[in-house]
Amino acid sequence: MVKGGRREDLVDKLEAFFRDEEAFSDWNHDSLESDERQNYFLMDTDFESPCLSGHKATPTFAIAKLGLISAFDEQEDLLDWNYNNIKGQAPIHVAAFAGHLEVVQRLIERGMDINHRGDKDYSPLLAACVGRHRNIVEYLLSLEGVEVNRRSRFGKAPLIAASRAGDENICRLLLDKGAVINLQANDNDTALTAASECGKLSVVQTLLKHGADTEIVGRLGGNALLAAAVCREGQWAEIIKLLARAGANLDAQDAVKDTALHMAAQAGELDMVRFLVMKKAKVSIQNIAGKTALDFACAGNQTKIIEYLLKNGATCEPDTSGRTELHEAIDGGCNVDILKLFVSKGVDVNAKDNAGIKGALHLAARRGEHAIVQVLIDAEADMNIKSSSGQTLLHEAARGGSADVVRRFLTYGVDIEARNKDEQTPLAVACCESEGSDDVVRVFLDAGAKVVVGDKWGYTPLHRLAGNMRRSVAMMLLENGNVDMTARTNSDLSFLDLAAQSGDYELVRSLLEHGAGIQPEAASKQTPLHLAVMAEKQDKVYAIVERLLEEGCDVNARDDHGCTPLHAYLSLNEGKENIVQLFFSQGADIDVQDNDGDTVLNCLTEFKQSSELILRLLLKNGADLNLGNYEGMTPLHNLARSGLASHVRIILEAGANSMARDKHNRQPIQYAAKTNEATVRALLDFEADVNVTGSDWPSPIVYASSEANLQVLRLLLDGGADARSEDPENPGWTALHAACKRVDPDPAFAELLIVHGADVNIATTVSKTTPLHNAVNSAAVVQLLLKMGACVDARDSENKTPLMCACETVASAQVVEILIDAGADPMIKDKTYGATGLHYSCFSDDFAPVVIASSKCVEIDVRDKSESTPLMWASWNAHPGAVKELLKAGSVDTCVTKAGGINAFLYAVMDGYVEVVKLLLVHNPGIITAVDKRKNTALHFACREGRLDVLKLLLDTDASNIGAVNSKSYTAFDEAAKGGHTDIVAFMLARDDVDPHHRSVRDSTPLLLAVYTGKKDLIEMLMNVEGTDLAHGSTGGMTLFKMAASMGLASLCRTLIEKGVADCTIPSKTGGFYPLHYAATSGNVEVIELLLSQPGVDKNVVSMNGYTSLCDAVRMGREKSVETLLAHNVEVDTPDNRGRTPLLIASQKSNQNIVKALLGAGAKAELNDALSIALTNRDEGLVQLLKNAGAIEQDEDFGIEELMKMATLGDVFGIEALGTDTGDTATAKEPQAISGAEKTKRTEARRVDVTEFSSAL
Secondary structure: OOOOOOOHHHHHHHHHHOOOOHHHHOOOOOOHHHHHHHOOOOOOOOOOOOOOOOOOHHHHHHHHHHHHHOOOOOOOOEEEOOOOOOOOOOOOHHHHHOOOOOHHHHHHHHOOOEEEEEEOOOHHHHHHHHHHHHHHHHHHOOOOOOOOOOOOOOOOOHHHHHHHOOHHHHHHHHHHHHOOOOOOOOOOOOHHHHHHOOOOHHHHHHHOHHHHHEEEEEOOOOHHHHHHHHHOOOHHHHHHHHHHOOOOOOOOOOOOHHHHHHHHHHHHHHHHHHHHHOOOOOOOOOOOOOHHHHHHHHOOOOOOHHHHHHHHHOOOOOOOOOOOOHHHHHHHHHOHHHHHHHHHHOOOOOOEEEOOOOOHHHHHHHOOOHHHHHHHHOHHHOOOOOOOOOOOHHHHHHHOHHHHHHHHHHHOOOOOOOOOOOOOHHHHHHHOOOOOOOHHHHHHHOOOOOOOOOOOOOOOOHHHHHOOOOHHHHOOOOOOHHOOOOOOOOOOOOOHHHHHOOOOHHHHHHHHHHHOOOOOOOOOOOOHHHHHHHOOOOOHHHHHHHHHHHHHOOOOOOOOOOOOHHHHHHOOOOHHHHHHHHHHOOOOOOOOOOOOOOOHHHHHHHOOOOHHHHHHHHHHHHOOOOOOOOOOOOOHHHHHHOHHHHHHHHHOOOOOOOOOOOOOOHHHHHHHOOOOOHHHHHHHOOOOOOOOOOOOOOHHHHHHHHHHHHHHHHHHHHHHOOOOEEEOOOOOEEHHHHHHHHOOOOOOHHHHHOOOOOOOOOOOOOOOOOHHHHOOOOHHHHHHHHHOOOOOOOOOOOOOHHHHHHHHOOOOOOHHHHHHOOOOOOOOOOOOOOOEEEHHHOOOHHHHHHHHHHOOOOOOOOOOOOOOOHHHHEEEEEEEHHHHHHHHHOOOOOOOOOOOEEOOOOHHEEEOOOHHHHHHHHOHHHHHOEOOOOEEEEHHHHHHHHHHHHHHHHHHOOOOOOOOOOOOOOOOOHHHHHHOOHHHHHHHHOOOOOOOOEEEOOOOOOHHHHHHOOOOHHHHHHOOOOOOOOOOOOOOEEEEHHHHHEEEEEEEHHHHHHHOOOOOOOOOOOOOOOHHHHHHHOOOOHHHHHHHHHOOOOOEEEEEOOEEEEHHHHHHOOOHHHHHHHOOOOOOOOOOOOOOOOOHHHHHHOHHHHHHHHHOOOOOOOHHHHHHHHHHOOHHHHHHHHHHOOOOOOOOOOHHHHHHHHHOOHHHHOOOOOOOOOOOOOOOOOOOOOOOOHEEEEEEEEOOOOOOOHOOO
């Protein structure tokens, strides 16, 4: 942002560039989309505020973007290089990205931080890497203190960016300067996965030479090899081969369990499939949907890949939905030979998917290829098979459109009159298709199919044909005979109705000739005439209407909305005068009102583009001009609202009342005031009331002031409008308020209103807002109002002054200066925050100096309600200019907030504002020792929030308190590990004064804290620190292995087992939970399988409160965990210490999938109690499931409330059991039921008191 003054030469130069479209067309290296380029750096020519385009870009950005060194030299002292645009970038980032080395050098030579970060933690080095500018990268790396591993807020490091961009040379430069090769972004991207994903072979080669880990899971959910296979960009095939030779896991799976072989098969890459299979990739791995690479090849009709995979051991198994390879092959369009191959492999030709929707022969019938169908018939496919929707083979063949296939099925005796679940016959299905085969219909008719059969909606085949304009087939049915011409659908539509609605004149004529006739009106009271005028196809409407009228259709028939056919026609806004004239010639009633009170004239005038010819025609035929609908809206109201000046004048000249009121007392001129001068003038020419107000609408000038142009406002005022009139809905709101609040404030509006008597100090009744409060976005309007006597310190209902509003909305500095010069008091406090104008001025570096210079600024450290000073506001809003001015004025930097004890310095550290931190340290070096009420130092905040640049600054200033602990006994290093900030951890580990093994009050180490982040690179870094005890546990017995299991970190669990430090069979001290319990709750099947494969692990082990791992998985709703544990035959009916079985808990949670799995595994205990809970929850599906398993409803209502409480999720891992007073000793009717006495005994015996799971963690 330019700090002051105006430089016409620079403005002219920049504006000329921005107006030059050719210049923008050459801006190809920009990452912005083309439609954004021309707006991105457009500037406000007074250099005092961001541009109006909304991107917060200024001329400073343009200079950086374009590399205008001459402009830089000329205006250097006037430009603000610390200003961030809406993307969080400062000009140095823009220059680095655009490749302007000289601009970057000038900025750094003049003191700009080489690691300067924007709002999103971008660094100049990152920007240069994204832009692929090697010269700038070389320059930045040559400077002392550059942070090569500095990550953005999204975790992107320069090496990741350079790898994705594919610049091998930049990657080498970064690696030579110590870039961490396996650093992960927030989305898990690494340099290797990014390069592999983008197909950058040379970068991948470079990274592998420097030791990149091939198995880190990237953002796509798999390793680098899988990333290359998924994206198939650039030299992806060579990258896969290179990674395979480097030992990458060929069978790595992504989030949906696809492998590289899946991807290669899907893409039809035969050579890659061969390579992967030759390298021993598993050919039959199933993804999450149970599909193999063979399934993918079938779906893509990849014949050679199918044959190759089958020759190399691929198995044919249904996927999880029950679909076989035959399903996939037929849907994929595979040839006859492939289908024969699968049949020979024993694939079940009658298999349907799990939903019973389709079998292979259904799909073949739909496909309509005779040879494919014959292969399945020869394989003895069931000819009478039906889908879950009741579709037979003939239904599917009818939809497929092959007459030969239909004949074939008829030859085999498939039922020609079979009904599907919609009660449709195969003939009806054939007629439903809008582009179906006429030959198929002919085959059905020749075979004797019935044509009068209706489906569940009452549609016969002829109804369907009439509705989808298949005239030739409809004629076929009519000529076939046996058609009941009076048949109607369930919605009471006849053949003629549907034909008229489709706009098919020939079909309408044919139906009438075959005896359709005009039948009694339908339930909706719509006649064929109503439907004809609303037809989508309008070219034959006149002919259809004329024929229907000749046949006696009532021209004034009214539907259930009270609309006549003419109402319906004019409501389309596409009317033609010849059709309207036709209606009138047949006696159409022009003033009949529908159920809303609208006449045909109302219907016409509701549209902004209504026809002038039809309007004149309606007037000629005597339409009532002043008849309003039931809302009181007359045709004139409608036309005034649309701003159709010519139509308004026509109707006024014909006698319309210019002062007609609707039910809200609004007159046409109030609507017109929002539109245009011509419409308003027409109304005024016919004596419209210029000062009218409705019950909830203000007078016309208020709308003219806010929404119309100056000419409309002048016209109204010249016509006698009262400039002081108020809004009845918002008393006190005047036209002057509206003019000042305009999106494009123009002093001409305000001046015109003031000249005509507007009150500059009138305040609204409720919010107490004055025009000056509204005007703060325009210096010219503010100046005018003050000149005309506006109160500079007017208070609104929140006690806010115009000065506060100007600062809060970040208006121009000129507005703030005008208000201060006019005597605005910056010490007034608002009601909400107790903040002063001085506080609000800290929203900008430009406002604070102006406000501080005020003679009324008598208290520089004035406090708001939270005890925050203006200095704190400036610090957390990142405005170093404001901070500098406040300190210069004597602000005390040690003031702290009442609640947290945080001062301005700690706020700046917390938010990572380096420039502000520097200023405060220079002003008071001793402030570096500041702590908040929880004993957090500045180092704690910097590490917790991931502010590496701030951390370095703090340590360079004073590192004496690096080992200080806060109230939770965490050091700054602990906070960095706990926050997952790998770059900070790496930086601090290189120091001698950091204890990487520090233990907090619960004996947690940084390594244990880091596990919660799930970041593999961070965890590995801390594990490799010399002296790390991998077997160490917290006071609650939470070891690294248990925590890894709880987080579902399979690779870490495997590593710890290999290192011999996995406590697989040792419980935690709190709650007695075993690693298997934690794995079950994590939902990671791989960890569960890993644990169950370890010697000594008891799959039925229980915690202190009797929970098995199955019980814990059920509690947390981990369906995959439950499925895996049941597959290992764990005990399903083991109760916890309160007698609650997994089935009981799953029932309370209404998890039908888990209940079904437990019942399938033989769960029986607590079956009746589970049913009682399901009944209480009104879960019908679960009730049926349990009854099918043998559960019986109990007569007594014992313990339902108790059972519900006992089974709640809130009871996870141990809350004290219920009391023992059940009050029921009824005897159960079945062995599964437990008597009241037994329940009481069990509850008493199993009272426990253990700590919650969360505490154990």
